[in-house]
Amino acid sequence: MTGSFRLAIIGSGLITQASHLPAALALPKVQVTAIIDPAPARAAQVAASYGISPLIFGSIDDMQNAKACQIDGAVIATPNHTHKDLAIRCLEAGISVLIEKPLANSVADGLAIAEAAEQAGRVAAVGYWRHFSGITPLLKEVVDQQYFGTVKRFVHQFGTEGGWAPLSAYNLDRRTAGGGVLVVSGSHFIDQLLYLWGYPDTVEFRDDSAGGPEGHCEAVFNFGGESGPITGIARYSKTTRIPGGLVLETDRGILTVTESGEGSIEFRAAASPGIVQTISRGTRTGAATDEFVLQLQDFVDACLERRPPRVTARQGIESLRLIELLYSQRKPMAQDWYSGRGHKDE
Amino acid sequence: MSKRVAVIGASGFVGATLVERALQSGLDVVPIIHSSGNAWRLTRHGIPLRAASLLDKQQLTSALKGCTHVVNCSRGGDDVMYEGLANLLQVSSSLGISGLVHLSSVAVYGDPPLPDSNVEGGTTAAQPGTYGWIKLRQDQMVEKAAAQGLPCAILCPPNIGGPYSGYLTSLIEALRSRSLLLMDDGNAVMNIVDVHNLCHAIELSLDRCSKEARRMFVTDDEEITWKQVIDGLIPVCGTAIDVPVVSMEALSRFGSQSVNVPRSSITRSLKHLVSDEVRAAIRKDPLLAKAEIMMRRSVTFLGTGVEQRLKLSVGGPPPLPKIAEKIKPNIRLSAQQLRGVRHSCELAKREIGYVPQYSFHQSMKAFRAWYSAHTGVNDPSWELSRYLWLKPEFLV
Incomplete structure (x- = not known):
C-alpha cells in the first residue's frame, strides 16, 4: 500500500470522540476515510467538531455498498456485544480491525474473531491501551x-x-x-x-x-x-x-x-x-506519549508490515477466559448491612 | 387505583435506597434517572429504568406516565433546580399526580441557622447564592404548586448517614487527612438521619400529601454530638487518628470567611477586565491585540507614576514567599459544628406517624459494615491498599 492508511471508525460514541478520533488525526499517515454509526447525524457532528468530512455511513452494509470507499483498517468502538459480528464482517471484507476492549462478550465470540482474522490473513488487535503506557x-x-x-x-x-x-x-x-x-x-x-x-x-x-x-x-x-x-x-x-x-x-x-x-x-x-x-526508565524517546496514538500507530504498522500487533486477539481471548472463570466462581457479597449478618463482628 | 411511585433522581443516594427498599417491600416504583453513568447501584438489580431530563417536559411526561405519586430526590445545576423543578411540578399537576414528596434540606434555615429553627416555623435565613438559598426557593415553588392543587409534602433532612453515605465518607477522608477540626471537645450538636429512616418518612408522606405542604424535619430523633459521629467513624479510618482541636472563636472566624459569597462589583469587574489573564487572552486575537497595545501605550504616555499606581490597583502588591501549610483545614465540614441548633422531628412524628426505624448506633454500625466491605479497610489487604488511601505523611 502506498499513500495514507485509510481508516474507518465504527461507532461515534464517547471513546471515539475522546480518544480514537483524536489519535487518528494525530497520525499524519492515517486518513479517517469513514465513520459508521447507526446515528449518522451524530457521526457527522463528531467529524465536524474535528473539522474533517469523512464519508458517513449508518451501517457496515452501507459502507461496503459504497464502491468508492476503500478501507485498510477499522477501529471498532461499539457496545461489547456487537464486536464479534462487526469484526467478522470487516475481516471477511479484508479489513483489519482494532477492537476496543474487551475483545468480545465471551471466549467463544473471541475465538470466532481470532479465527476470522487468521483465515483472512488480516490483523485483529485489542484496545488494551495500557500496554502502550510506559x-x-x-x-x-x-x-x-x-x-x-x-x-x-x-x-x-x-x-x-x-x-x-x-x-x-x-x-x-x-x-x-x-x-x-x-x-x-x-x-x-x-x-x-x-x-x-x-x-x-x-x-x-x-x-x-x-x-x-x-x-x-x-x-x-x-x-x-x-x-x-x-x-x-x-x-x-x-x-x-x-x-x-x-x-x-x-x-x-x-x-x-x-x-x-x-x-x-x-x-x-x-x-x-x-x-x-x-x-x-531514565531515557526519553521523543515519541508520542498518548497511549491511544501509540496503540493506533502499532495497529497501522502491524497492518503495513504484516506482523502481529502488540495485543493480539489471542491475548484478548485469555483475558475473556479469566473473566469467565471469575464469573463462574461468583459468590454474592454480604449486603444486609443492618442485620450484621455476613459481616465481621465489631 | 394502586399506588405507583416515580422516583426522580433514582440513581442518587436517597433515590437508590428508596428503590432498593421498594424491591424488598413490594412498593411499585418507577426509577427515573438522568444518566446511565451513575445508575450502577440500580442496574445491578436488573430492573427497568426510565431516563428523562427534568429540563425536557416531553421526556418527563412520558417518564411519569402511569404513576400516581412522585418523589423528587433530584439534584443538579441551577437550571435543574429551578426550571427542572418547575417542569416537574407542572407535568405532575397536568397528569393529576395524587402526591408529590419533595426533599428539602435544613440548609434553608441558613448556615449557621438561627436558634428558632429547632422547629419548622423558625426563620429561614439562607444566604443568596448558597445551596440553602436554592433549596428555599424550591420549597416556595412546591408550596405554591400545592396551594394551586397539587398535593405535596416537603421533608427536610439534615446530614444523611447509613450505607453509601457520601457525607460520612467525606468525614472519614477529612479525619484521615487531619483536616477536620474538632470544636468544644466534640460536644457540638450533630443533626443526622439514617437514609432508611428518611426513606421510611418519604413512604409515610406519600399518603399525607396535601395542599398545605408543610416542611417537616426528619432526623434520627436522638441527641447526637460530633464526638459520637467521629468515634463511630474512627474504627474504619484504617489508621491512628489524631483530631486537631479548635476553639469556637477560631472556627467562627474561619467559618465566616468560608461562607462569603462574592458580590458583583463594577470595580472588581473592571480590575478583572484589565488583569494579566484577560489581557493575555485578548492578545490571541490579532485585532484585539492591536487595541490592547494602543491602550498600553496610552497608559505609558501618562507617566511612570500613574502606570505604577494602576498596576498596584489592578494586580495588588508583589507576592511574598508563602509558608507551606502542613494541613489545610476543611472549613466547610468543620464549620458545621457552629450550627448549634437541634432540629426536632416532632412534627413529622405527629403528622405522618414517623418513628425512626434504626437508631443512630444501628445506623453507624451499618455504615461501617458497608464501608469496610466496599473499601477493604481492616481487611488483611489494607496493609497494602492503605498506600493508595493515605497521604504519604501518614503512612510511616
Missing part, C-alpha cells in the same frame, strides 16, 4: 528481574461513584456489556495481570449483583510460581470512590504503582519505609 512494560521488567525483590502479595483497586455514561447505555444490561464493573473497569488489570504473571492457579470472586451487571466486585488470584506463591486482590467499584492503583509487597518492601496522570512507580524498602524511591 509504566506497564517498566513494571514488567521490575517484576521479572526481581529488581526490588520477589513479589509476595498485591492489591489492585479502582472505584468511582458512577462516571462514564456511554451514549447507547449498553452498560445497563449484562447481555450487552458482557458483565459489570469487572468488565468495564477491571478488564484492563486482568490483561495486565496476565502480562505480569500469566494465568492464576485459583481464583475467587464476589460481587453485589442481584440480577443485573455488578456495580462492585472483589477478586482473589493465587499463583504458584517458581519464586513462591503470590496472592492478589482486585477491587472495583462503580458505587464507591476507591483510589486507583496497584500495590505490590515484595520480600524487600512495597512497590506502589499509581495510574493517575502519567503514572509512577515508587518503592519503599521495608528497612527504611520513610524513604521513597521513584522509578523511571
Whole structure:
C-alpha cells in the first residue's frame, strides 16, 4: 500500500470522540476515510467538531455498498456485544480491525474473531491501551528481574461513584456489556495481570449483583510460581470512590504503582519505609506519549508490515477466559448491612 | 387505583435506597434517572429504568406516565433546580399526580441557622447564592404548586448517614487527612438521619400529601454530638487518628470567611477586565491585540507614576514567599459544628406517624459494615491498599 492508511471508525460514541478520533488525526499517515454509526447525524457532528468530512455511513452494509470507499483498517468502538459480528464482517471484507476492549462478550465470540482474522490473513488487535503506557512494560521488567525483590502479595483497586455514561447505555444490561464493573473497569488489570504473571492457579470472586451487571466486585488470584506463591486482590467499584492503583509487597518492601496522570512507580524498602524511591526508565524517546496514538500507530504498522500487533486477539481471548472463570466462581457479597449478618463482628 | 411511585433522581443516594427498599417491600416504583453513568447501584438489580431530563417536559411526561405519586430526590445545576423543578411540578399537576414528596434540606434555615429553627416555623435565613438559598426557593415553588392543587409534602433532612453515605465518607477522608477540626471537645450538636429512616418518612408522606405542604424535619430523633459521629467513624479510618482541636472563636472566624459569597462589583469587574489573564487572552486575537497595545501605550504616555499606581490597583502588591501549610483545614465540614441548633422531628412524628426505624448506633454500625466491605479497610489487604488511601505523611 502506498499513500495514507485509510481508516474507518465504527461507532461515534464517547471513546471515539475522546480518544480514537483524536489519535487518528494525530497520525499524519492515517486518513479517517469513514465513520459508521447507526446515528449518522451524530457521526457527522463528531467529524465536524474535528473539522474533517469523512464519508458517513449508518451501517457496515452501507459502507461496503459504497464502491468508492476503500478501507485498510477499522477501529471498532461499539457496545461489547456487537464486536464479534462487526469484526467478522470487516475481516471477511479484508479489513483489519482494532477492537476496543474487551475483545468480545465471551471466549467463544473471541475465538470466532481470532479465527476470522487468521483465515483472512488480516490483523485483529485489542484496545488494551495500557500496554502502550510506559509504566506497564517498566513494571514488567521490575517484576521479572526481581529488581526490588520477589513479589509476595498485591492489591489492585479502582472505584468511582458512577462516571462514564456511554451514549447507547449498553452498560445497563449484562447481555450487552458482557458483565459489570469487572468488565468495564477491571478488564484492563486482568490483561495486565496476565502480562505480569500469566494465568492464576485459583481464583475467587464476589460481587453485589442481584440480577443485573455488578456495580462492585472483589477478586482473589493465587499463583504458584517458581519464586513462591503470590496472592492478589482486585477491587472495583462503580458505587464507591476507591483510589486507583496497584500495590505490590515484595520480600524487600512495597512497590506502589499509581495510574493517575502519567503514572509512577515508587518503592519503599521495608528497612527504611520513610524513604521513597521513584522509578523511571531514565531515557526519553521523543515519541508520542498518548497511549491511544501509540496503540493506533502499532495497529497501522502491524497492518503495513504484516506482523502481529502488540495485543493480539489471542491475548484478548485469555483475558475473556479469566473473566469467565471469575464469573463462574461468583459468590454474592454480604449486603444486609443492618442485620450484621455476613459481616465481621465489631 | 394502586399506588405507583416515580422516583426522580433514582440513581442518587436517597433515590437508590428508596428503590432498593421498594424491591424488598413490594412498593411499585418507577426509577427515573438522568444518566446511565451513575445508575450502577440500580442496574445491578436488573430492573427497568426510565431516563428523562427534568429540563425536557416531553421526556418527563412520558417518564411519569402511569404513576400516581412522585418523589423528587433530584439534584443538579441551577437550571435543574429551578426550571427542572418547575417542569416537574407542572407535568405532575397536568397528569393529576395524587402526591408529590419533595426533599428539602435544613440548609434553608441558613448556615449557621438561627436558634428558632429547632422547629419548622423558625426563620429561614439562607444566604443568596448558597445551596440553602436554592433549596428555599424550591420549597416556595412546591408550596405554591400545592396551594394551586397539587398535593405535596416537603421533608427536610439534615446530614444523611447509613450505607453509601457520601457525607460520612467525606468525614472519614477529612479525619484521615487531619483536616477536620474538632470544636468544644466534640460536644457540638450533630443533626443526622439514617437514609432508611428518611426513606421510611418519604413512604409515610406519600399518603399525607396535601395542599398545605408543610416542611417537616426528619432526623434520627436522638441527641447526637460530633464526638459520637467521629468515634463511630474512627474504627474504619484504617489508621491512628489524631483530631486537631479548635476553639469556637477560631472556627467562627474561619467559618465566616468560608461562607462569603462574592458580590458583583463594577470595580472588581473592571480590575478583572484589565488583569494579566484577560489581557493575555485578548492578545490571541490579532485585532484585539492591536487595541490592547494602543491602550498600553496610552497608559505609558501618562507617566511612570500613574502606570505604577494602576498596576498596584489592578494586580495588588508583589507576592511574598508563602509558608507551606502542613494541613489545610476543611472549613466547610468543620464549620458545621457552629450550627448549634437541634432540629426536632416532632412534627413529622405527629403528622405522618414517623418513628425512626434504626437508631443512630444501628445506623453507624451499618455504615461501617458497608464501608469496610466496599473499601477493604481492616481487611488483611489494607496493609497494602492503605498506600493508595493515605497521604504519604501518614503512612510511616
